[in-house]
Every structure is written in C-alpha cells, then in structure tokens.
Amino acid sequence: MVVFAGQGDARRSMELLWGPRVVAPRTGPGPKPGLSVEAIVAAAIAIADAEGMGALSMRAVGERLGRTAMALYTYVPGKTELVDLMYDRTLGELSSSYSLSSGWRSAALALAGELWDLHLRHPWLLQVSPARPVLGPGEFHVQETLLRVLASTGLPLSRVRWVVAALFNVVRGSVQAAAESRQAARETGQSEEDWWYARSALLGELVPDLAGRFPTVARLGSEGAFEAPSDEPYLEREARLSFEAGLELLLDGVETAIVKASGPR
Amino acid sequence: MVVFAGQGDARRSMELLWGPRVVAPRTGPGPKPGLSVEAIVAAAIAIADAEGMGALSMRAVGERLGRTAMALYTYVPGKTELVDLMYDRTLGELSSSYSLSSGWRSAALALAGELWDLHLRHPWLLQVSPARPVLGPGEFHVQETLLRVLASTGLPLSRVRWVVAALFNVVRGSVQAAAESRQAARETGQSEEDWWYARSALLGELVPDLAGRFPTVARLGSEGAFEAPSDEPYLEREARLSFEAGLELLLDGVETAIVKASGPR
DNA sequence: GTACATTACTTTAGGCTGTAAGGAGTCGGC
DNA sequence: GCCGACTCCTTACAGCCTAAAGTAATGTAC
Numbered sequence: 093m094v095v096f097a098g099q100g101d102a103r104r105s106m107e108l109l110w111g112p113r114v115v116a117p118r119t120g121p122g123p124k125p126g127l128s129v130e131a132i133v134a135a136a137i138a139i140a141d142a143e144g145m146g147a148l149s150m151r152a153v154g155e156r157l158g159r160t161a162m163a164l165y166t167y168v169p170g171k172t173e174l175v176d177l178m179y180d181r182t183l184g185e186l187s188s189s190y191s192l193s194s195g196w197r198s199a200a201l202a203l204a205g206e207l208w209d210l211h212l213r214h215p216w217l218l219q220v221s222p223a224r225p226v227l228g229p230g231e232f233h234v235q236e237t238l239l240r241v242l243a244s245t246g247l248p249l250s251r252v253r254w255v256v257a258a259l260f261n262v263v264r265g266s267v268q269a270a271a272e273s274r275q276a277a278r279e280t281g282q283s284e285e286d287w288w289y290a291r292s293a294l295l296g297e298l299v300p301d302l303a304g305r306f307p308t309v310a311r312l313g314s315e316g317a318f319e320a321p322s323d324e325p326y327l328e329r330e331a332r333l334s335f336e337a338g339l340e341l342l343l344d345g346v347e348t349a350i351v352k353a354s355g356p357r
Numbered sequence: 358m359v360v361f362a363g364q365g366d367a368r369r370s371m372e373l374l375w376g377p378r379v380v381a382p383r384t385g386p387g388p389k390p391g392l393s394v395e396a397i398v399a400a401a402i403a404i405a406d407a408e409g410m411g412a413l414s415m416r417a418v419g420e421r422l423g424r425t426a427m428a429l430y431t432y433v434p435g436k437t438e439l440v441d442l443m444y445d446r447t448l449g450e451l452s453s454s455y456s457l458s459s460g461w462r463s464a465a466l467a468l469a470g471e472l473w474d475l476h477l478r479h480p481w482l483l484q485v486s487p488a489r490p491v492l493g494p495g496e497f498h499v500q501e502t503l504l505r506v507l508a509s510t511g512l513p514l515s516r517v518r519w520v521v522a523a524l525f526n527v528v529r530g531s532v533q534a535a536a537e538s539r540q541a542a543r544e545t546g547q548s549e550e551d552w553w554y555a556r557s558a559l560l561g562e563l564v565p566d567l568a569g570r571f572p573t574v575a576r577l578g579s580e581g582a583f584e585a586p587s588d589e590p591y592l593e594r595e596a597r598l599s600f601e602a603g604l605e606l607l608l609d610g611v612e613t614a615i616v617k618a619s620g621p622r
Numbered sequence: 623g624t625a626c627a628t629t630a631c632t633t634t635a636g637g638c639t640g641t642a643a644g645g646a647g648t649c650g651g652c
Numbered sequence: 653g654c655c656g657a658c659t660c661c662t663t664a665c666a667g668c669c670t671a672a673a674g675t676a677a678t679g680t681a682c
Binding site for chain 4: 386416
C-alpha cells in the first residue's frame with residue numbers, strides 16, 4: 093500500500109494545504125457544514141496511526157465522523173489529496189527551534205532523533221512516497237529546519253541540500269524497519285520473535301548450505317548471536333542501532349567535508 | 358500502493374523462494390501444467406516494469422499468460438507471495454563480483470551505482486517495503502555482496518552491517534525521487550517541467566510571504582536558479598546528484614571510521 | 623478398455639475499494 | 653412562507669483479491 097502524492101487538482105490541493113485552517117463561517121443559504129477539512133484530516137490521521145495505512149479508507153474516515161464516505165467529498169477532492177494533507181500536517185508537528193549553542197553536531201543529532209520519533213508516532217508517513225513533493229507548509233517547515241541546522245556547519249548551501257537529503261534518507265530508511273516491525277507484529281498477531289524463529293528454522297531446513305553460499309552473511313549471523321539480551325524487540329533495537337550508526341557515519345562525512353572546505357584556504 | 362512482504366504462509370513462501378526453478382515433470386494423473394512459477398513471476402515483473410505497481414493485478418498477469426486470474430493460484434498462494442518472489446528474483450539480478458584491486462572505495466561506488474541502475478530498471482522495487490525481510494536468495498545475495506565489499510575496509514563486521522544499511526538507505530532514498538519522477542511524468546501525462554512550473558506559480562500566488570517564512574529554503578531556491586541547463590530532467594538530475602553526494606559523504610564517514618579504528622592502535 | 627484419482631483451469635460469487643451521479647434534506651434571504 | 657442554494661446521503665459501478673465449486677484433461681491400475 094504505497095500512496096503517491098501530488099496527483100490531484102493542483103490549485104485545489106494547494107489551497108487546502110496553505111489556506112486558513114479555521115474557515116470563516118459561511119454566510120449564505122444552505123445547511124451549516126457539519127464537518128471540516130481539519131476534522132477529516134485529524135480523523136484520517138487517527139485511523140492511520142491506530143490501524144495503519146491499509147485500514148485507511150474513505151468509508152472508515154466517514155464512519156469515524158458519523159458520516160458516509162461520500163460526505164467527505166464535499167470537503168476534500170479525493171483520497172490522494174487527503175493523504176497529502178495528512179502527510180503535510182503531520183510533518184508540521186516537528187518543532188522548529190534547535191539550539192546551535194552546543195554546536196551543529198548535537199543539534200543535528202537532536203533533530204534527527206525527533207524526526208525518528210515523529211516517524212515512529214506516525215509510521216504510515218513511511219508509506220507516503222516523498223518523490224513528488226507535496227509543497228505544503230509542513231514539508232517546507234521540515235526542510236527549513238533541517239537546512240538551518242546544517243547550514244550552521246558553514247558549508248555552502250548547495251552542498252547542505254545534499255546533506256539534508258542524505259540525512260533524511262538515513263532516518264527514513266532505518267525508522268522504516270522499526271516502525272514496520274511494530275506494525276507487523278500487531279497486524280499479524282505474531283510476535284517478532286516467533287516470526288523470526290519460524291523463518292530461520294525454515295531457512296536451515298530448506299537451505300542447508302546457506303553458510304557456504306553466503307559466508308559473510310553467515311559470519312554476521314553467528315557473531316550477532318552473542319549480543320546482550322534486551323527488553324527491546326530485536327528488530328526494533330537493530331533498527332535504532334542502524335539509525336544511530338548511520339547518522340554518526342554521515343555526520344563524520346560532514347566533518348570531513350568541512351575540513352576539506354576550510355583547510356586548503 | 359505500498360506492498361508488504363512476508364505475510365503469507367511461511368513454509369510455502371520459502372519453498373517457492375529457495376526451491377528449484379525448473380520443476381521436474383510430474384509423474385501421475387492430471388493435466389500437464391501449462392504455466393510455471395517462473396513464467397508467472399516473469400510476467401508480473403514485466404507488467405510492473407512497463408506499467409507500474411498500480412497496474413499489477415492477478416487478472417493482468419493471468420491475461421498476459423492467456424489465463425484467468427484464478428489459474429495463477431495453482432502455482433502461487435496469493436498476490437503477496439508473488440510480490441515477494443518478484444522482489445527477490447529481481448534483487449538476484451545484481452552481479453556478484455566486484456574487483457577490490459583498486460580499493461574498497463571504488464568497489465563500493467561501482468556497487469552502489471549498480472544498485473541505483475537496478476532500481477531505475479525496476480522502479481516498483483521501491484514500493485516493496487523492505488521492513489520484514491523476504492529472506493530469499495536474492496536478498497541474501499545483495500547483502501552478501503554489499504557486506505563483502507565493505508568488509509574489505511577492515512572494519513569489524515559488526516560495524517560493517519550498519520554501513521551497509523546506511524548505504525542501502527541512501528541509494529534507495531535518492532533513487533526513489535528519480536524513479537518516481539519518471540513514473541509520474543508517464544502516468545500523469547504531464548511533463549515534470551509543466552508540473553513544477555504550475556505548482557511554483559501557485560505557491561507564489563497563494564503564499565506571498567514564502568521567503569519570509571522559510572528564508573533558508575528560499576535562499577536555496579534562488580541560488581538553484583543559476584544552475585547550468587541540462588537535457589536530463591530536473592528532478593532526475595537532482596536525484597542523481599543527491600545520490601552521488603550522499604554516497605561520497607557516507608564513504609568519507611567510513612574513512613574516518615577506519616582511521617579512528619586503526620589510528621590509536 | 624474402462625474406472626478412478628489427481629490435477630489445471632474456469633466460473634461464480636462475496637466482500638472490499640474509490641468515486642460518479644442524482645436525490646433528499648436543510649437553511650438564509652426575500 | 654416560500655424559493656433557491658447548498659450540503660449531505662443513497663445508489664451504483666467498476667475494479668480489486670480470492671474462497672468455493674464445477675469442469676475438463678490426464679495418467680495409473682485393474
């Protein structure tokens with residue numbers, strides 16, 4: 093269930109994204125609107141948070157608001173636009189102020205951490221393709237915040253944009269494993285350990301020469317067996333560690349870039 | 358249209374993934390099978406390549422093979438498992454030998470480049486969630502190849518795994534923009550320039566104080582306007598540049614890690 | 623040579639999805 | 653008090669995946 097963004101009527105979408113959230117009470121004939129765009133978006137986000145993107149249907153949103161699916165089409169052009177709105181409103185949750193007093197690195201770490209949390213709170217964000225930008229205030233807000241923190245490295249803005257993109261990808265990629273590990277456990281009812289155990293038992297049975305065909309992977313598996321036990325679910329811990337490690341790696345790369353840029357001068 | 362993986366019957370899935378591709382002719386009563394798992398997977402991949410994941414339906418695959426949708430269920434448990442197979446078979450396309458003679462860095466660059474190409478050839482790969490691993494031969498193959506190249510840095514395997522994860526994320530994240538820029542242009546019939554132009558015109562009209570609210574983004578936009586024109590579509594070029602830059606950044610980080618690990622010794 | 627078990631495939635059907643079209647209900651202004 | 657406008661709902665349709673049952677084809681055993 094991947095959802096594309098930015099496909100619908102451009103003007104209508106942009107007006108919904110950027111328009112005033114509290115619409116002035118309509119003056120004129122007709123029944124008063126019982127719903128509002130914000131209420132619909134909030135309901136949709138609640139559903140996606142609780143039951144995942146797969147459970148998000150126009151009917152489900154309508155029911156949650158005591159209406160039918162078609163009632164929503166008065167406020168929102170279609171499901172695509174609704175998803176755009178959900179995405180952008182959620183990105184807007186990110187806080188905007190990051191203290192740069194203790195250096196760009198700690199600010200970047202804090203920011204990445206908050207992005208991670210945001211995605212864990214709203215795992216369906218990962219199922220909205222970021223390819224065609226939504227161009228809403230939330231997306232701009234995130235970009236601005238990321239750019240501002242990383243521009244404080246002193247690197248030229250034209251390079252900072254790539255750093256931002258890479259950072260965003262590392263966060264998104266690693267949090268995906270964590271988020272969907274939770275989600276899958278909940279949806280399938282099968283705990284992660286059970287799933288993992290069943291699969292690896294099958295692997296051993298069906299592919300006896302696994303270690304021979306993929307020696308490095310096998311070596312990793314055998315070394316990984318000696319990890320300290322933890323309360324945190326395995327895949328989730330794995331994902332968090334990969335996030336932290338990937339981030340450090342990237343920031344080290346940024347430091348190298350700073351040195352290179354200022355050194356020869 | 359995001360698709361989850363690894364949800365169906367575990368044993369059946371694993372047998373399909375790892376079993377022999379050419380099934381021995383059955384001995385016993387009953388009509389001879391007219392199809393095969395491999396033929397079905399190939400047809401499905403062809404459809405997804407040509408028309409995108411949205412056009413992949415059991416009916417479509419069946420029709421392409423001259424059968425009804427239900428005929429496929431004799432060979433494949435369901436659509437989920439079919440997607441797993443498509444994903445894993447496609448990852449298996451990656452070539453496995455990378456010369457380490459000119460150093461790990463050039464090998465890693467070549468490997469990342471091939472991963473990029475692979476994803477551009479099969480853009481629907483990006484719509485298959487990598488959260489719950491498929492655990493098929495193709496996935497193992499990719500992991501093994503990545504691990505082998507990056508293990509040649511001399512870093513401990515326990516750290517190499519994170520490098521691999523981060524690299525994979527950077528590739529996946531950046532190629533997504535490129536792939537979906539192509540796809541969107543084809544599906545909507547609207548060229549990327551048109552789309553971009555329409556949206557930014559709307560932005561200027563609806564959000565007059567954009568530069569005030571998001572100064573850093575605005576600064577980037579104005580500086581970006583002075584780029585050299587290119588035949589390559591804008592977003593695609595953008596994505597490729599972000600790929601290359603992100604990769605360099607990451608590999609710089611790896612070099613730092615190598616120095617740190619060997620230096621104090 | 624015929625009956626039977628087994629398999630490949632089709633048909634039918636049911637429950638989902640998003641949404642186009644048109645009818646019903648409700649309110650403000652005259 | 654009624655008209656007209658506007659919101660909301662019902663109906664309907666085309667598409668999706670797939671469960672269940674029916675049909676046709678095949679190979680084996682008697």
